[in-house]
Amino acid sequence: MDDEKAKRFLARVGDIYTGAALTLMIDIGFRTGLWEAAANGPATSALLAERAGLEERYVREWLGAVTTGGIVDFDPVSRTYTLPPEHARTLTGDGGSNRAVSAPLLTYLGKHVDSVAAAFRNGGGVPYAAYRPEFTALMDQRFRREYNEWLFNGYIRVVPGLEQRLVSGISACDIGCGTGHNMNLMAAAYPSSTFLGFDIASDAIELARAEAASMGLSNVRFEVQDATALPADLAFDLVTTFDAIHDQANPQAALNEINRCLAPGGVYLMIDIKASSDLANNIGNPLAPYLYAVSTMHCMTVSLAADGAGLGTVWGRELALEMLAKAGLREVEVLDSSNPTNSIYMCRKGGE
Numbered sequence: 001m002d003d004e005k006a007k008r009f010l011a012r013v014g015d016i017y018t019g020a021a022l023t024l025m026i027d028i029g030f031r032t033g034l035w036e037a038a039a040n041g042p043a044t045s046a047l048l049a050e051r052a053g054l055e056e057r058y059v060r061e062w063l064g065a066v067t068t069g070g071i072v073d074f075d076p077v078s079r080t081y082t083l084p085p086e087h088a089r090t091l092t093g094d095g096g097s098n099r100a101v102s103a104p105l106l107t108y109l110g111k112h113v114d115s116v117a118a119a120f121r122n123g124g125g126v127p128y129a130a131y132r133p134e135f136t137a138l139m140d141q142r143f144r145r146e147y148n149e150w151l152f153n154g155y156i157r158v159v160p161g162l163e164q165r166l167v168s169g170i171s172a173c174d175i176g177c178g179t180g181h182n183m184n185l186m187a188a189a190y191p192s193s194t195f196l197g198f199d200i201a202s203d204a205i206e207l208a209r210a211e212a213a214s215m216g217l218s219n220v221r222f223e224v225q226d227a228t229a230l231p232a233d234l235a236f237d238l239v240t241t242f243d244a245i246h247d248q249a250n251p252q253a254a255l256n257e258i259n260r261c262l263a264p265g266g267v268y269l270m271i272d273i274k275a276s277s278d279l280a281n282n283i284g285n286p287l288a289p290y291l292y293a294v295s296t297m298h299c300m301t302v303s304l305a306a307d308g309a310g311l312g313t314v315w316g317r318e319l320a321l322e323m324l325a326k327a328g329l330r331e332v333e334v335l336d337s338s339n340p341t342n343s344i345y346m347c348r349k350g351g352e
Ligand SMILES: C[S@@+](CC[C@H](N)C(=O)[O-])C[C@H]1O[C@@H](n2cnc3c(N)ncnc32)[C@H](O)[C@@H]1O
Pocket: 139, 140, 143, 175, 176, 177, 178, 179, 180, 181, 182, 198, 199, 200, 201, 204, 225, 226, 227, 228, 241, 242, 243, 244, 247, 248, 249
């Protein structure tokens, strides 16, 4: 027994719980607009409460947590609190750099601990239906910001020649499109191209259609559609999936269908989590515990609930390459995106 090691681990567990408690506070700040209000400049608790339209006593207690947690600075003389701009960048705004959006996802997943624990005992999983409609909104508030910041510079312009083809006019499809913000942004930016979004979730498709209508777009459509049984007569120049393969019940069937639905010379961009399939290679990746945990609490269990493959969030590059090849896709290149958590797998239609 190494006493020092035991003490270090005890301290580490304390840090883990403190981080979890602060996650609740980051969520509260996101929901109530306190981060945006704090980013407007130094304030006393009363002024901050007034700015955000909230109860001062609650705001002061919250400030106690986020100040001692190292998120907000406190001046004991003027009794003012400051969210440094370096911290505000990670907790505010409509771009993908706003990581406050992960907090509501984590607190929401906490509601499923009982049912996921039951699946540890009994097998199976917790179905997608149990996560709707909240999960749709949570995905939307995260992915919408990522697309605002990275869709054009982080994904489309990273792929040689793709933007020119979109400007000239091609047909594109996003599978597992969720609320479709990416397709709507692309439809607005490339009016000569046509866009189609597929998802099995009807609530997400309704929101995607509503946004397209509010943007006055006529070159984008959204349909409720299972990726593993796509219609017969499709031929897209571009197919994309954004974090939409690894949680499917039958991801191999979806990849096979994607290859079939590409037009000759068509390109498939699979945007998915950047990790290795081998746990040994993920040790030391600071994001890995988060990814495996989210997988346990959502991505893997929804797939297992449907008697599926249960790949999990961290299915990783080696397995992804194997499955893309099995689907017949060829010339696969793995590119980095501006979003540090994702890789872009650029593939060409195979079997031509
Ligand atoms: C992690 S979310 C990704 C969300 C989406 N790409 C976005 O930008 O918001 C995965 C999506 O895949 C969808 N999905 C899961 N299985 C599917 C299937 N078999 N066919 C079509 N969509 C599926 C889910 O409904 C969900 O919207």
